[in-house]
Amino acid sequence: MSAVEVAAPPAARSLPVPFRFLRSELGLIARRRRNQAGLAVLAAVPIIIAIAVRVSSPTSSGGDQGAPQFLSSITGNGLFVALAALALEIQLFLPIAVAAVAGDAIAGEANVGTLRYLLTVPVHRTRLLAVKYAGIVAGAFVATVTVAGTGLLAGLLLFGGGDVTLLSGTTIGMGEGLLRLLAICLYLTACLAALGAVGLFVSTLTEQPMGATIAIVMFNMVSWILGVIPQVDWLHPYLLTHWWNNFGDLLRDPVAWDPLRGGLLSAAAYTVIFLSAAWARFGTRDVTS
Amino acid sequence: MTAFAVESCGLTKRFGRQVAVNAVDLAVPRGAVYGFLGPNGSGKTTTIRMLLGLIRPTSGGHALLGERMPGGAATVLPRVGALVEGPGFHPYLSGLDNLRRLDAADGTARPATADARIRAALDRVGLGAAAGKRFRAYSLGMRQRLALAAAMLAPRDLLILDEPTNGLDPQGTREVRSLIGALAAEGATVLLSTHLLSEVEQVCSHVGVMHKGHLVAQSTLEDLRAEAAPRARVETDWPEDAARVLRELGVTEVTHEAGRATGLLGQVAPEKVVAALVHDGVPVRGFAVVAADLEEQFVALTGEGFDVSG
Numbered sequence: 001m002s003a004v005e006v007a008a009p010p011a012a013r014s015l016p017v018p019f020r021f022l023r024s025e026l027g028l029i030a031r032r033r034r035n036q037a038g039l040a041v042l043a044a045v046p047i048i049i050a051i052a053v054r055v056s057s058p059t060s061s062g063g064d065q066g067a068p069q070f071l072s073s074i075t076g077n078g079l080f081v082a083l084a085a086l087a088l089e090i091q092l093f094l095p096i097a098v099a100a101v102a103g104d105a106i107a108g109e110a111n112v113g114t115l116r117y118l119l120t121v122p123v124h125r126t127r128l129l130a131v132k133y134a135g136i137v138a139g140a141f142v143a144t145v146t147v148a149g150t151g152l153l154a155g156l157l158l159f160g161g162g163d164v165t166l167l168s169g170t171t172i173g174m175g176e177g178l179l180r181l182l183a184i185c186l187y188l189t190a191c192l193a194a195l196g197a198v199g200l201f202v203s204t205l206t207e208q209p210m211g212a213t214i215a216i217v218m219f220n221m222v223s224w225i226l227g228v229i230p231q232v233d234w235l236h237p238y239l240l241t242h243w244w245n246n247f248g249d250l251l252r253d254p255v256a257w258d259p260l261r262g263g264l265l266s267a268a269a270y271t272v273i274f275l276s277a278a279w280a281r282f283g284t285r286d287v288t289s
Numbered sequence: 290m291t292a293f294a295v296e297s298c299g300l301t302k303r304f305g306r307q308v309a310v311n312a313v314d315l316a317v318p319r320g321a322v323y324g325f326l327g328p329n330g331s332g333k334t335t336t337i338r339m340l341l342g343l344i345r346p347t348s349g350g351h352a353l354l355g356e357r358m359p360g361g362a363a364t365v366l367p368r369v370g371a372l373v374e375g376p377g378f379h380p381y382l383s384g385l386d387n388l389r390r391l392d393a394a395d396g397t398a399r400p401a402t403a404d405a406r407i408r409a410a411l412d413r414v415g416l417g418a419a420a421g422k423r424f425r426a427y428s429l430g431m432r433q434r435l436a437l438a439a440a441m442l443a444p445r446d447l448l449i450l451d452e453p454t455n456g457l458d459p460q461g462t463r464e465v466r467s468l469i470g471a472l473a474a475e476g477a478t479v480l481l482s483t484h485l486l487s488e489v490e491q492v493c494s495h496v497g498v499m500h501k502g503h504l505v506a507q508s509t510l511e512d513l514r515a516e517a518a519p520r521a522r523v524e525t526d527w528p529e530d531a532a533r534v535l536r537e538l539g540v541t542e543v544t545h546e547a548g549r550a551t552g553l554l555g556q557v558a559p560e561k562v563v564a565a566l567v568h569d570g571v572p573v574r575g576f577a578v579v580a581a582d583l584e585e586q587f588v589a590l591t592g593e594g595f596d597v598s599g
Contacts, residue, residue, distance in 0.1 A: 020393040020394075021394045021396075024390045024393035028379070031382075033381070112377060112378065112380060113374075113375070113376070114377045114379060115377075116341075116377060117371075117373070117377050117378075117439065118391070119342070120341045120342075120343065121366065121367070122342070122366035123394045123396075124362075124363065286338075286344035287343040287344060288338070288344060
């Protein structure tokens with residue numbers, strides 16, 4: 001049987017099927033119980049926010065100096081539940097979600113022994129990194145949209161929609177408000193994708209996915225911590241997380257583009273540097289797992 | 290197209306100061322079932338990892354199916370099925386889904402035939418009924434079978450199998466042996482790494498023996514057997530007299546024990562031995578010419594049994 005099929009024209013065997021592996025990778029991430037549970041936790045936060053604001057007395061919103069961004073606007077428009085949830089979760093929960101997927105990328109395959117079999121299929125190492133990174137970015141997008149979507153739904157149910165009063169005081173329609181929410185999701189996905197690039201690099205360094213995930217979360221935490229120490233303010237623009245909270249600038253009229261541009265540039269720089277590092281490291285590494 | 294399915298030249302791998310594989314010149318002829326023997330830690334798996342491009346040789350190079358590696362990996366590896374250092378699968382996916390994933394990763398595999406090929410591979414290793422079970426629920430033998438199925442997902446010209454019968458029960462071992470025979474009959478070359486000498490004796494046409502990173506022997510199984518010096522064994526009630534006669538004839542390394550005397554025949558014809566014994570009045574109850582078995586040769590080549598080499 002093998003002799004016959006080998007004799008078949010090579011063209012028949014080398015049909016380009018570029019997205020089959022990517023689809024398999026996305027399925028692997030999506031079907032993993034741990035990831036499903038993580039997504040549920042992400043979705044729970046905006047629901048908790050919405051219910052908490054709903055059941056609390058409306059007068060308590062007077063002194064909200066220390067309260068998270070957007071929380072005081074929720075009673076006016078349910079859309080702000082999504083924004084408040086994003087502002088809260090971008091600090092830790094969303095980075096943890098990205099770290100879990102990214103840490104698993106190479107180290108997870110090495111840990112269960114599938115890495116050696118993928119490479120002998122063969123999957124070119126660069127292609128493996130590309131597919132893994134695409135999976136991380138898709139995961140970051142799904143996580144962000146889950147938070148925003150659940151928040152939007154819970155907010156609309158409990159507080160209703162209507163015109164959106166922007167941070168600059170002007171008012172826009174609900175339709176444009178939704179568009180701006182989508183833009184915010186894309187901006188945060190770009191930010192998280194940069195963290196994902198760091199994570200992919202870390203994942204090529206070890207065979208322990210949990211260790212890689214913890215290292216990525218710690219990288220993120222250190223970045224936040226350095227960001228609140230005024231003595232190192234010269235360092236702040238170079239911190240990955242420095243730009244993340246700028247997503248609120250998409251809620252001004254006109255949009256304050258400069259900080260957003262800075263955030264995207266920073267994310268692009270981190271992404272390029274760490275993807276290159278991952279490639280340099282993984283492209284030549286001896287796979288002994 | 291060269292005559293060799295696997296060919297290496299001076300293949301060497303150093304890990305720090307330790308030389309794991311030292312100037313190995315493998316030559317596996319096409320169509321052969323090549324038994325790759327050696328004690329644990331002798332460098333077999335490191336060699337196999339180098340052959341498959343998983344680790345880079347410190348020096349030397351090799352070709353698979355006539356294509357230089359690692360440059361030719363993209364074109365040649367789809368024709369190579371491999372089992373390296375035990376099965377490796379996602380524990381929370383079923384056996385079927387694990388194979389689907391591997392097939393999806395193969396850019397040269399045809400998606401249209403995927404299901405049929407996966408089913409055929411699973412049936413061939415006897416896993417058809419357990420295909421839908423999660424991998425983590427598989428026994429060691431089932432895991433090993435799944436790894437074999439993965440190696441046969443597409444038609445292969447070369448199979449590199451590292452200890453394929455590891456963890457299998459005697460029935461499974463027999464099945465794998467006949468599977469290897471069937472693959473060879475279909476025209477595939479099989480490189481079989483093992484430390485089970487019985488496996489080599491039953492299925493292999495060629496043998497290579499690794500010892501402390503060196504390839505200390507490589508030939509056809511027949512030649513290796515022929516090299517084994519035949520011994521004469523005389524069964525008698527007078528072993529001391531028999532030993533004396535043997536020595537007088539020029540037989541070397543003569544030893545005797547209760548009821549028996551043996552020695553290396555060398556150039557001495559066996560029939561002359563019998564005649565001489567009878568002539569001297571030594572009562573012969575049995576006489577045999579025995580070749581050293583593979584295990585004795587293996588021990589002679591590696592200077593040890595199956596101890597781990599440092």
